[in-house]
Amino acid sequence: MAVYGVLSRLSCALFFCAHFLRCASGQVRYSVPEEMPRGSFVGDIVKDLGLEPKRVTTGKARIFTASGREYVELDRDKGHIIVKERMDRELLCSSATSTCSISFEIILENPIELYRVTVEILDVNDNSPAFPRGEIQLEISESASVGARFSVDSALDPDVGLNGIQSYSIHPTDHFSLKTQSRAGSGKNVELVLQSPLDREKEEHQYLTITAADGGNPKRSGTVKIRIVVLDINDNAPVFKQNSYRVSVPENTAKGTLLLTVNATDADTASNAHIGYYFEHTTPKIRDLFSVDASTGEIRLAGELDFEDASVHEFKLQAKDQGGLSDSSEVVIEVTDVNDNTPKITLMSFSNTLPENSPPGTVVAMINVQDSDAEDNGKVTCSIDGGLPFSTESSLNNYYSIMTDSSLDREEKAEYNITITARDGGHPPLSTTKTLWVKISDINDHSPQFEHEVYKAYVSENNSPSLSLLRVKAHDADLGANARVSYFIVDTDLNGALASSLVSIDADSGVIYAVKSFDYEQLKSFCITVKAQDGGSPPLSANTSVNFIIQDQNDNAPQVLYPVQTAGSVLAEMVPRSADVGYLVTKVVAVDVDSGQNAWLSYKLQKATDRALFEVGAQNGEIRTVRQVSDKDAVKQKLTVVVEDNGQPSRSATVNINVAVADTFPEVLSEFPDPAHDKDYNDDLTFYLVLALAVVSFLFIVSIIAILSVKCYRWRRERMFYKSGANLPVIPYYPPLYADVGGTGTLQHVYNYEVCGTADSRKSDIKVVPSSSQSVLSMDFSGGRTGPRLNKHPADPDVDPEQKPPNTDWRFTQNQRPGPSGAAATPEVAVGTGPWPNPPTEAEQLQALMAAANEVSEATNTLGPGTMGLSTRYSPQFTLQHVPDYRQNVYIPGSTATLTANPQQPQQALPPPQAATAQPEPPKAAQTPASKKKSTKKEKK
Numbered sequence: 023m024a025v026y027g028v029l030s031r032l033s034c035a036l037f038f039c040a041h042f043l044r045c046a047s048g049q050v051r052y053s054v055p056e057e058m059p060r061g062s063f064v065g066d067i068v069k070d071l072g073l074e075p076k077r078v079t080t081g082k083a084r085i086f087t088a089s090g091r092e093y094v095e096l097d098r099d100k101g102h103i104i105v106k107e108r109m110d111r112e113l114l115c116s117s118a119t120s121t122c123s124i125s126f127e128i129i130l131e132n133p134i135e136l137y138r139v140t141v142e143i144l145d146v147n148d149n150s151p152a153f154p155r156g157e158i159q160l161e162i163s164e165s166a167s168v169g170a171r172f173s174v175d176s177a178l179d180p181d182v183g184l185n186g187i188q189s190y191s192i193h194p195t196d197h198f199s200l201k202t203q204s205r206a207g208s209g210k211n212v213e214l215v216l217q218s219p220l221d222r223e224k225e226e227h228q229y230l231t232i233t234a235a236d237g238g239n240p241k242r243s244g245t246v247k248i249r250i251v252v253l254d255i256n257d258n259a260p261v262f263k264q265n266s267y268r269v270s271v272p273e274n275t276a277k278g279t280l281l282l283t284v285n286a287t288d289a290d291t292a293s294n295a296h297i298g299y300y301f302e303h304t305t306p307k308i309r310d311l312f313s314v315d316a317s318t319g320e321i322r323l324a325g326e327l328d329f330e331d332a333s334v335h336e337f338k339l340q341a342k343d344q345g346g347l348s349d350s351s352e353v354v355i356e357v358t359d360v361n362d363n364t365p366k367i368t369l370m371s372f373s374n375t376l377p378e379n380s381p382p383g384t385v386v387a388m389i390n391v392q393d394s395d396a397e398d399n400g401k402v403t404c405s406i407d408g409g410l411p412f413s414t415e416s417s418l419n420n421y422y423s424i425m426t427d428s429s430l431d432r433e434e435k436a437e438y439n440i441t442i443t444a445r446d447g448g449h450p451p452l453s454t455t456k457t458l459w460v461k462i463s464d465i466n467d468h469s470p471q472f473e474h475e476v477y478k479a480y481v482s483e484n485n486s487p488s489l490s491l492l493r494v495k496a497h498d499a500d501l502g503a504n505a506r507v508s509y510f511i512v513d514t515d516l517n518g519a520l521a522s523s524l525v526s527i528d529a530d531s532g533v534i535y536a537v538k539s540f541d542y543e544q545l546k547s548f549c550i551t552v553k554a555q556d557g558g559s560p561p562l563s564a565n566t567s568v569n570f571i572i573q574d575q576n577d578n579a580p581q582v583l584y585p586v587q588t589a590g591s592v593l594a595e596m597v598p599r600s601a602d603v604g605y606l607v608t609k610v611v612a613v614d615v616d617s618g619q620n621a622w623l624s625y626k627l628q629k630a631t632d633r634a635l636f637e638v639g640a641q642n643g644e645i646r647t648v649r650q651v652s653d654k655d656a657v658k659q660k661l662t663v664v665v666e667d668n669g670q671p672s673r674s675a676t677v678n679i680n681v682a683v684a685d686t687f688p689e690v691l692s693e694f695p696d697p698a699h700d701k702d703y704n705d706d707l708t709f710y711l712v713l714a715l716a717v718v719s720f721l722f723i724v725s726i727i728a729i730l731s732v733k734c735y736r737w738r739r740e741r742m743f744y745k746s747g748a749n750l751p752v753i754p755y756y757p758p759l760y761a762d763v764g765g766t767g768t769l770q771h772v773y774n775y776e777v778c779g780t781a782d783s784r785k786s787d788i789k790v791v792p793s794s795s796q797s798v799l800s801m802d803f804s805g806g807r808t809g810p811r812l813n814k815h816p817a818d819p820d821v822d823p824e825q826k827p828p829n830t831d832w833r834f835t836q837n838q839r840p841g842p843s844g845a846a847a848t849p850e851v852a853v854g855t856g857p858w859p860n861p862p863t864e865a866e867q868l869q870a871l872m873a874a875a876n877e878v879s880e881a882t883n884t885l886g887p888g889t890m891g892l893s894t895r896y897s898p899q900f901t902l903q904h905v906p907d908y909r910q911n912v913y914i915p916g917s918t919a920t921l922t923a924n925p926q927q928p929q930q931a932l933p934p935p936q937a938a939t940a941q942p943e944p945p946k947a948a949q950t951p952a953s954k955k956k957s958t959k960k961e962k963k
Contacts, residue, residue, distance in 0.1 A: 052103070053142040056111040061104050064094055064141060067128060068101030071137055075101055081130030093124055094141060103139065111143045112180040120182060147185040147238025151177040153246035160214070163253040164222040171201070172214040177234035177244050184237035191233045198230060198250075214248070222252040222291070258289035259347030260297045266352040273329040274362030281312070284319040286341035286349060293344050302340040302350055312355070314339060321353065329359040361448025365393040365402045367456045370421075377463045378432040386412065387424040387458055391444045399448035407441050414442070424458070432462040433499040464501035466558025472496045472566040477552075479534075482573045483542040491525065494532045494566060496554035504558040507532075512551035512565065521550040525570070534568065542574040543615055576620040576669020582677045584611040594680035596690065597659075601651045607636065607681055610643035612665040622668035628676065629662040636681070638663055645679065655683050658693040 052065040067083075068075050077083075078101045085096050085103075095106040115122030123142040129135070154175050162172065179187045190212055192200040197218050203211045212232070220228075228250035235243040262284065269282045288295040299319045301309065311325040312335070319341075335355040342348035371388040393400045404414050404422045411428040424440060438460045445453035472494060479492040498505040509532045513522045527534045534552075548570055555563040585595075585608065595608045614621040625643040630636055635655060637648045645661065659681040666674040682690040 049138040051140045053144055055144045055146050056109050057148060058105045064103040066102055081132060083128055083130050085126050086129055087126045109143055111145050145182050145185055147181055147242060149180045150242035151179040151187050151234040151236055151244035153177045153244060157247040159249045161251045161253055164220045165255055166216055168216055170216045174212050174214060176210055176212045179236055186236055187234050188237040189235050193231050220252045222254045226252055254291040254294055256290055256294035256345030260286040260288045260341040260343050260349050262286045262341060262349050262351040268354040270356040270358055272358050272360040273327045274360050275323050275327055277323055279323045281321045281323055284339055288343050297341050297343050300340050302338040304337045308337045327357050329357045333357050361395055361399040361452050363395040364452040365391055365444035365446055365454045367391055367444050367454055375461050375463055378430045379465055380426060380430055382426050382428055384426045385423055386460060389422050391420050393446050395446060399446055401447040402444050405443050410438060412440055430462050432464045433468060437461045464504055466500055466504040468499040469562035470496040470498045470507045470554040470556055470564045477568040480571050480573050481540060483540050483575050484577060485536055485539055487536055487538055489536045490533055491536055492534045494552050498556045504556055506557040507554050510553045512553055516548050540572050542572045545572055547571045574617045574620055576616055576673055578615045579673035580612045580614045580623055580665040580667055580675045582612045582665060582675055585679060594682045596682045598685050599651045599653060599683060601647055603647060603649055605647040607645040610663050610677060614667050620667055620669040624666050626664045628664045631659045636661060651683055657682055657684050657689055659683055
């Protein structure tokens with residue numbers, strides 16, 4: 023209200039200062055149940071105060087609470103008051119208060135208006151009645167009269183009104199009933215009323231349950247257990263179990279010894295059954311010798327018994343309860359004579375420290391033994407506990423010497439407790455013990471012992487000097503200076519270097535430190551010898567070996583061995599435009615001087631002129647074509663391959679590879695200029711080019727002469743056969759040992775080989791795989807030829823136990839065969855497999871010879887040094903998989919001959935006409951633009 027008055031005065035003052043401001047006030051009251059969840063609706067301020075909906079927003083309405091804690095909040099958009107924080111009526115208000123509410127003000131600006139809002143919190147039945155204790159115990163005497171009242175604790179319920187406690191009930195109702203009476207405030211007094219007499223002998227305990235219930239909906243209740251103990255009255259006298267008690271004790275029984283225990287019982291309980299034990303009409307001497315515990319009935323010896331003074335002691339005991347009822351019994355104690363004098367040990371001489379190297383027979387102590395008893399009770403013998411390296415020896419009567427009987431070892435046992443026992447000859451015998459503590463002094467008789475015979479430490483290379491590498495530990499079983507161990511490195515030669523130049527050791531702790539930084543590539547491991555020496559005199563020592571293994575780190579980048587990067591000339595790999603998918607362009611070879619996973623290399627294509635054309639093997643570094651090379655692909659292709667190791671962090675190296683996509687050298691030279699025209703002219707290269715040209719020319723001339731000679735010889739022989747009689751059988755004509763698949767008259771200088779090599783050369787194989795525009799030159803070393811192999815699995819071209827033709831265009835079609843243009847295949851003879859219809863003319867044979875010679879010349883040029891690196895597959899540095907093995911089968915595209923060097927593999931002859939007739943005509947080979955032009959010219963001719 024004080025805040026409300028201040029705000030009211032402030033708003034009125036503002037009204038007089040500015041005419042556009044006004045002050046208003048109002049009050050609204052709401053009621054909400056307690057425990058409402060957050061966001062619950064409380065009231066509509068806009069509707070209840072008669073405000074415009076926009077006024078709440080434009081006036082920046084807000085809630086002000088004097089206590090500072092807000093249980094509600096204002097939703098400006100809807101003008102509603104909603105619950106902000108859960109409200110517990112029992113926490114906010116006292117349970118004695120009938121009403122509970124919170125008040126706050128709503129303030130609006132422009133003009134300022136103030137409204138007071140009161141929210142009454144209604145109680146809900148969320149608490150159950152509860153008693154202060156879970157169980158109540160009452161003690162009621164069995165002599166209690168009917169109608170007696172006994173007060174019990176009432177239950178508590180923090181709820182109010184009907185939600186508070188409304189009724190009490192009791193169960194069972196055999197002996198008690200329940201009576202409630204209202205008291206000042208909201209509580210009630212609860213009392214138990216005895217309805218019938220109690221009898222402890224019939225029922226010693228009573229168990230009741232009181233239930234308190236409230237009036238809420240649904241009802242809640244609480245219970246309390248009542249345990250009633252029925253108290254007894256004194257109506258029985260104590261009774262001893264025995265009429266008399268008798269016991270015999272030796273005369274040397276110690277004071278406080280329990281002699282016997284008497285016992286009496288009482289049928290009553292509690293205090294009526296509490297029995298006390300007392301002496302009845304005894305003399306003072308009995309009271310001095312014996313004592314009786316009034317509670318337990320224990321009779322103990324209070325003085326010293328002497329058999330010579332009295333042999334029997336008699337007296338009476340009385341048992342009495344608290345009600346005055348009693349009973350008595352007689353006690354007789356007999357004293358027997360015993361050997362009650364023990365031997366006495368006197369120490370005359372003693373040395374408490376012995377060196378561990380003391381010889382056997384060394385005297386440790388001298389003792390004297392006496393016993394005041396007579397005869398056998400006075401005869402004494404001395405002994406030492408077994409298991410000790412000591413013994414006793416009697417030199418004089420009643421005198422004994424304690425001496426060593428074996429060697430001593432301090433490391434095994436540093437001290438001994440020698441227990442000397444003196445025993446007399448009585449029945450039972452009496453004995454006396456005396457313990458001597460002997461300490462064994464140390465001598466240096468143990469050398470240091472390392473924890474491990476061999477130590478092993480792993481050290482990463484490039485470590486910092488003074489790095490702690492390993493700690494060796496040696497233990498010495500001796501003591502003091504004899505056990506103080508110092509560590510030294512035995513300086514030995516380690517491949518020209520001393521051990522002290524590599525590592526050092528802390529003489530006290532045994533920690534080994536690195537003297538310098540290690541390099542795994544220079545030193546992979548080394549072994550040193552560490553010496554441990556104690557501080558004894560003379561000192562003892564021991565050695566151990568420490569193996570240091572240097573662990574590799576990725577501190578070396580990969581090195582590319584091939585292709586070699588040169589700065590003087592442009593090197594390029596040549597890829598024909600007829601190359602198929604997976605054509606091997608070249609292989610990147612790299613090494614890493616690191617080891618382990620730091621040397622695991624992976625290859626990745628970083629940049630490429632055409633990424634869709636090439637790919638590189640991640641593990642082997644092979645660069646292959648991804649798709650079929652087309653005429654649209656650029657001649658000059660530049661690839662950048664990254665070689666990366668598997669270290670952490672990884673290191674890498676890059677290599678640039680130039681690839682020429684072309685079929686002829688002129689196309690390549692147009693993109694890659696001849697280095698002979700560069701400023702740095704290489705005389706050696708010119709010499710090799712001239713030498714290669716001379717060799718190629720010589721080989722060309724020799725090949726022409728040889729081929730012409732063979733052809734003339736065969737031509738004459740065939741003319742002789744044609745001039746023979748008509749009875750001679752028709753000799754089929756076979757094409758020569760060369761073939762031109764493209765029909766261009768010249769052989770292409772592109773060779774593809776797939777080699778599978780094993781340790782057994784008889785199991786190796788080679789396939790000549792020509793592309794659609796390639797021609798393959800095959801040479802028959804044996805002079806014989808066979809027909810093509812039969813396809814044993816025509817339905818599945820991938821399943822062939824023998825080597826199959828490289829592709830489907832390996833035979834000549836009718837238009838591609840050398841021979842007269844008018845030759846045609848007959849239905850009986852399959853195209854490309856049967857005999858020639860007519861022998862070729864001399865012009866056609868000469869054309870074929872010229873093509874073969876040209877192929878030989880160009881193949882020789884490829885192998886020479888003047889290729890400017892265009893085909894590295896024939897260089898000595900290339901891998902073995904590019905070197906053909908001519909010992910295996912060679913298939914000649916378009917020919918019926920199969921050359922083989924394997925004597926175990928039979929050569930297959932020409933297929934019979936029936937088998938050949940069933941073969942479908944193979945599709946025509948794909949032609950390059952150059953072959954199309956030449957074919958067109960040939961057809962025109």
